[in-house]
Amino acid sequence: xxxxxxxxxxxxxxxxxxxxxxxxxxxxxxxxxxxxxxxxxxxxxxxxxxxxxxxxxxxxxxxxxxxxxxxxxxxxxxxxxxxxxxxxxxxxxxxxxxxxxxxxxxxxxxxxxxxxxxxxxxxxxxxxxxxxxxxxxxxxxxxxxxxxxxxxxxxxxxxxxxxxxxxxxxxxxxxxxxxxxxxxxxxxxxxxxxxxxxxxxxxx
Amino acid sequence: xxxxxxxxxxxxxxxxxxxxxxxxxxxxxxxxxxxxxxxxxxx
Numbered sequence: 724x725x726x727x728x729x730x731x732x733x734x735x736x737x738x739x740x741x742x743x744x745x746x747x748x749x750x751x752x753x754x755x756x757x758x759x760x761x762x763x764x765x766x767x768x769x770x771x772x773x774x775x776x777x778x779x780x781x782x783x784x785x786x787x788x789x790x791x792x793x794x795x796x797x798x799x800x801x802x803x804x805x806x807x808x809x810x811x812x813x814x815x816x817x818x819x820x821x822x823x824x825x826x827x828x829x830x831x832x833x834x835x836x837x838x839x840x841x842x843x844x845x846x847x848x849x850x851x852x853x854x855x856x857x858x859x860x861x862x863x864x865x866x867x868x869x870x871x872x873x874x875x876x877x878x879x880x881x882x883x884x885x886x887x888x889x890x891x892x893x894x895x896x897x898x899x900x901x902x903x904x905x906x907x908x909x910x911x912x913x914x915x916x917x918x919x920x921x922x923x924x925x926x927x
Numbered sequence: 928x929x930x931x932x933x934x935x936x937x938x939x940x941x942x943x944x945x946x947x948x949x950x951x952x953x954x955x956x957x958x959x960x961x962x963x964x965x966x967x968x969x970x
Contacts, residue, residue: 757949757950758945759946759948759949768944768945768947769943790943790945790962791943791963791964792964793964795940795941795964796941796966797966878962886928890934891932893932894932894969898969899969900970902936902966902968903965903966903967904964905965905966906943906962906963906964907962907963907965908961908962909939909942909961910958910960911958911960912958912959914958
């Protein structure tokens with residue numbers, strides 16, 4: 724279907740709006756947004772384990788704004804190398820860090836400095852040296868070719884105009900035999916050209 | 928789209944009513960916007 728979805732919006736403006744929105748979420752997660760945030764939402768609507776979330780630093784969970792739960796897709800193996808696309812304040816990275824253990828490694832990639840600051844603080848507070856974070860775009864991951872066992876993501880790929888570019892780079896970094904388990908939004912109906920190019924709908 | 932990239936075993940596994948209770952709930956219901964879990968493999 725994507726061949727028929729021409730996107731003509733200002734990509735730089737979209738990138739800037741996304742960065743601004745999630746900077747606001749990082750700084751004031753209880754603010755007025757069009758989407759849910761936080762651990763109560765994650766447990767109630769997405770099936771995260773509330774006790775496991777309660778064990779994480781609040782700095783990681785308060786700004787969580789995912790739309791699904793990648794951890795329900797399949798188990799992440801101990802010792803795995805995991806990359807999280809659009810890691811935000813790091814909640815999913817810390818959950819992945821618990822699963823891969825000290826022998827594994829988790830790298831969260833995000834393009835919002837305020838989220839990266841929160842995520843790094845949270846990993847330190849959680850005592851998880853196996854979890855680190857890097858500035859980057861999900862279309863150009865700062866990750867070596869064929870170096871990753873599992874890619875995760877939650878509510879982020881939809882924000883990229885060129886999804887082919889995103890999946891090509893995921894494919895590049897995955898080892899043969901690796902996989903992506905991720906959550907994102909789906910829509911049952913075709914959107915008008917006007918709606919497809921409305922930045923407020925993309926970001927909101 | 929994932930298959931075009933080379934992924935195999937692509938599947939949607941579960942859906943979520945991610946926008947229930949938000950100010951966008953009406954629009955989400957009108958257009959069928961939901962959260963979903965996916966998996967795909969690089970063989």
